[in-house]
Amino acid sequence: MHLIDQYAYSNALRRLHPGxxxxxxxxxxxxxxxxxEPAVGMVAALWMLGLAVGLARIPFRTFAxxxxxxxTFLLLATIAVILSFSLHPSVLVGGWGIGVGPIWVSTSPxxxxxxxxxxxxxxxxxxxxxxxxxxxxxxDLIDLxxxxxxxxxxxxxxxxxxxxxxxxxxxxxxxxxxxxxxxxFSGSYRRRMENTAWLATHLFIEAFLRSRNxxxxxxxxxxxxxxxxxxxxxxxxxxxLLVLGLVGILSLVAVWWLV
Amino acid sequence: xxxxxxxxxxxxxxxxxxxxxxxxxxxxxxGGEKIAVVGRNGSGKSTFFLHLNGLIKPRQGEVRxxxxxxxxxxxxxxALRQQVALVFQNPDDQLFSASVFQDISFGPLNLGxxxxxxxxxxxxxxxxxxxxxxxxxxxxxxxxxEKARVAxxxxxxxxxxxxxxxxxxxxxxxxxxxxxxEIFDVYHAQGKTILLITHDLGxxxxxxxxxxxxxxxxxxxxxxxxxxxxxxxxxxxxxxxxIWRQAMQSC
Ligand SMILES: Nc1ncnc2c1ncn2[C@@H]1O[C@H](COP(=O)(O)OP(=O)(O)OP(=O)(O)O)[C@@H](O)[C@H]1O
Ligand SMILES: [Mg+2]
Numbered sequence: 001m002h003l004i005d006q007y008a009y010s011n012a013l014r015r016l017h018p019g020x021x022x023x024x025x026x027x028x029x030x031x032x033x034x035x036x037e038p039a040v041g042m043v044a045a046l047w048m049l050g051l052a053v054g055l056a057r058i059p060f061r062t063f064a065x066x067x068x069x070x071x072t073f074l075l076l077a078t079i080a081v082i083l084s085f086s087l088h089p090s091v092l093v094g095g096w097g098i099g100v101g102p103i104w105v106s107t108s109p110x111x112x113x114x115x116x117x118x119x120x121x122x123x124x125x126x127x128x129x130x131x132x133x134x135x136x137x138x139x140d141l142i143d144l145x146x147x148x149x150x151x152x153x154x155x156x157x158x159x160x161x162x163x164x165x166x167x168x169x170x171x172x173x174x175x176x177x178x179x180x181x182x183x184x185f186s187g188s189y190r191r192r193m194e195n196t197a198w199l200a201t202h203l204f205i206e207a208f209l210r211s212r213n214x215x216x217x218x219x220x221x222x223x224x225x226x227x228x229x230x231x232x233x234x235x236x237x238x239x240x241l242l243v244l245g246l247v248g249i250l251s252l253v254a255v256w257w258l259v
Numbered sequence: 260x261x262x263x264x265x266x267x268x269x270x271x272x273x274x275x276x277x278x279x280x281x282x283x284x285x286x287x288x289x290g291g292e293k294i295a296v297v298g299r300n301g302s303g304k305s306t307f308f309l310h311l312n313g314l315i316k317p318r319q320g321e322v323r324x325x326x327x328x329x330x331x332x333x334x335x336x337x338a339l340r341q342q343v344a345l346v347f348q349n350p351d352d353q354l355f356s357a358s359v360f361q362d363i364s365f366g367p368l369n370l371g372x373x374x375x376x377x378x379x380x381x382x383x384x385x386x387x388x389x390x391x392x393x394x395x396x397x398x399x400x401x402x403x404x405e406k407a408r409v410a411x412x413x414x415x416x417x418x419x420x421x422x423x424x425x426x427x428x429x430x431x432x433x434x435x436x437x438x439x440x441e442i443f444d445v446y447h448a449q450g451k452t453i454l455l456i457t458h459d460l461g462x463x464x465x466x467x468x469x470x471x472x473x474x475x476x477x478x479x480x481x482x483x484x485x486x487x488x489x490x491x492x493x494x495x496x497x498x499x500x501x502i503w504r505q506a507m508q509s510c
Contacts, residue, residue, distance in 0.1 A: 009397050137397065139358040163357050166399035170351075213352035220312045220345045221353075221413065222369030224333055229368040230361035231377055 003062075008137040012057040017235035018140040019147075021132055024245040028128035031249065035256040038117040043255050044124030047248040048131045055241055056135045063130065070126045074119045082115035083107050138162050143233050152227035159228060160214075164207070171206050175199055260326055262290035262421065262452060263311065265478070268320035270306055279476060280306040284320070286471065286478040288454070290421075293447050295463050295484075296456045298473035299498070304456045305348055307473060308423050311454070312345045341370060344419035348426050348456075350406035359401070359409050360394045366417040377416075384416035389438055403430040411439065422446060423454040428462075440466060460499075460506045463487070472497055 008014070013021065028044050045067065052058040086104045089097075097106025142162070146155050176199065179185060184195045218228070265286040271279035280303045288294065298304050309315045310322050313329055313336045322329045324339065344366075347353045356362040363384055367377040385391045388408045393401060401409065407430045414422065422443075428436045443453050447468075454471075455462070463470050463484050470487050472480040474497045480487050487493065494500040 005397070006400075009400070014395075137357070139356070139361065139397070159356055163355055163398065166357070167351050170399075210352065213347070213349070214355055216309070216314045217345075217347050217353040218355060218365075219336075220314055220340055220347075221366040221417065222337060222340050223365075224337055228355070228365065230356060230358070231364035231368065231374055231381065233358065233360065 004133055005137070007058055007062070007134045011135050013055055013135045013238065013241065014137070015236045016135075016238050016241060018136050018144040020237070020241060020245070021136050022141065022144060024241070024249075025128040025132035027245075027249055028252070029125045031252045031256075032121045032124040032128070035252065036117070036121075037256050037259050038113070038120040039255050039259050040252050041117075041120030041122070041124030043252055044248075045120070045127040047251070048124075048127035051241065051244060051248070052131050052134060055238075055244070056131075058134050063127075063134070066130050067123065067127055070130075071119070071123055074122050074126075078115045078118050081118060082111055084111065140233060140235075147232065156228045164210070167210060168203060168207055171210075172199070172203055175202060261287040261323075262325065263288040264323040264326075265307075265310070266321050266323070268310065268317040268322060270310070270315060270317055272306075279318075281310075281317075282476040284476065284478055286481055288452075288471070288481070289469060290452050291447075291450050292452060292469040293443060293467050294452070294454045294469040294471060295467035296454055296471045296473060297458070297460065297463065297499070298479075302473045303476045304473045305425055307478075308345060308425055308454070308456065311421070311423050312343055313339050314345075341417070342419060343421045343423065344414035344417055346407075346411050346414055346422070346424040346427050350403070350410040350430075353410045353413065354398045354406060357397050357399060359390070359396055359398055362398060362409065363394075363413045363416050366413055370417060380416040380418075381412075384412040387415060387442055388412040389435075404432060404435055407431060408435065408439075411442075415442070419451075421452045421454070425456045426458070427455065428457060428459065460502055472499065 028048065032041055032044050049060075049063055049067070052063045053060050084106055086106070087102060089099070089104050095106050095108030095111075097104050099105075138158075139162070142155055142158050145158075146152075179195055179199070185192055263286070265284050268281055268284040269279055270281040270284075284303070284307065286307075296304055296307070306315070310317065313331055316331055324343075329335070329339065354362050356365070360381060363381045364377050367380040368374075372380065381394075382391075385394055388411055390405065390408050390412055393405060393409065398406070398409070407427055411424065411427060428439060431439060443455070443466075446453055455467075467484055470480065470482065470484050471478060472487065472493065479497050480490065480493045487499075488503070491500075494503065
């Protein structure tokens with residue numbers, strides 16, 4: 001959370017209108033979902049990687065690392081599609097397999113293709129999502145939703161929740177450190193459990209008190225119910241992302257067409 | 260005429276079992292002064308401040324503002340809060356948006372300003388508090404002192420007549436304090452009133468034009484600094500005398 005948030009605020013595309021970034025990411029995701037070709041997913045992932053590293057100046061290792069983690073997860077999830085398990089060797093017809101005890105584990109070109117298709121397209125969509133979350137702070141996305149006339153209650157809740165995540169995270173860090181420095185987590189198992197329970201209780205109480213204080217502070221600045229009104233953020237436009245994004249989208253369609 | 264008058268105000272928090280936070284609190288606050296509010300931890304200073312903004316209502320007694328009893332209706336409170344601004348003890352309680360820029364714009368927009376006017380106010384307040392470089396930063400990446408300055412900018416953008424700041428200087432470095440004191444002096448020169456809760460007794464002597472001492476839920480003293488320092492009974496009763504001697508020795 002912290003890491004993604006840091007890049008979101010410091011990347012080279014930070015000041016760009018979130019509509020462009022979100023529009024690009026959503027289009028790529030939609031294409032990955034609808035164009036039924038593994039190559040589409042692969043090209044999408046490469047494009048997003050290129051844009052994130054080249055334009056947004058996200059370190060290659062960061063972007064690739066996240067993608068790798070997601071890929072591993074997807075691979076595990078698609079094992080059931082790629083491999084089939086049976087008690088009869090007949091499944092081997094038109095494929096390859098080995099016997100493990102009484103069970104035959106096998107795969108076939110068709111199921112391999114299906115697995116690759118799933119993994120690559122999911123990875124393409126995931127990389128578009130990564131691109132968006134690494135280049136766009138949540139405040140910009142909330143601002144975008146507001147511009148798109150999302151109901152104010154949802155916008156306000158998102159604003160407060162996002163802020164509170166960090167306020168409470170800070171409290172938690174502080175409390176853990178305070179316990180840790182007094183050896184709170186190095187005692188017996190029982191003692192550690194007690195301390196953890198204490199943390200949970202106090203974090204809950206803290207959240208409650210904080211929300212009351214926040215409400216007072218909002219009221220003192222003239223808030224009397226209704227929407228939390230703030231100014232819209234001002235953005236820049238960047239032709240490069242617009243053009244390259246468009247080329248990327250077209251290339252996905254072209255790949256799908258040609259393969 | 261006093262700006263605020265507290266007569267026999269008593270306030271007890273809902274879950275408070277010991278003595279009430281404020282008990283038989285009597286005080287007249289003059290307008291146009293730089294006021295230092297001092298007192299020990301738990302003496303009731305922050306509770307007293309919450310009354311200035313109508314955020315809490317006395318259980319007994321009465322608060323008057325410019326001669327009239329505080330109007331706790333929605334309209335009355337809105338009118339009051341346009342004039343009186345509070346900076347809270349903990350800036351994390353005050354900053355609700357992850358965007359510094361948007362957070363500062365909140366007050367001016369609540370005053371009913373247009374976007375253009377509000378934007379102007381945000382930039383002006385940011386320049387005043389030296390936080391222009393932070394406008395693009397997320398709130399949660401700021402240090403304690405930076406948050407305090409953003410919180411101050413958030414209320415200065417509303418151009419209040421009365422500014423009440425709860426321990427604002429505590430988290431600031433010496434440069435930050437100097438800057439804020441300059442801002443206060445500018446405000447004071449415009450005839451506005453500043454109340455500052457502080458544990459820095461040096462401010463009584465070198466900054467404040469008026470001093471309020473809160474002691475065990477009561478206003479033990481309200482007057483000029485020299486009168487306080489000359490009043491042995493009060494100095495002894497509130498324990499200020501030891502602290503004061505030490506402060507003077509170290510100077
Ligand atoms: N929300 C609350 N619920 C219950 N009791 C409270 C609450 N806030 C404050 N108190 C109590 O009321 C009394 C006065 O508190 P207050 O915060 O006004 O003190 P203070 O003078 O601002 O202290 P400090 O210098 O530590 O900020 C204290 O005894 C405190 O424990
Ligand atoms: Mg206090």
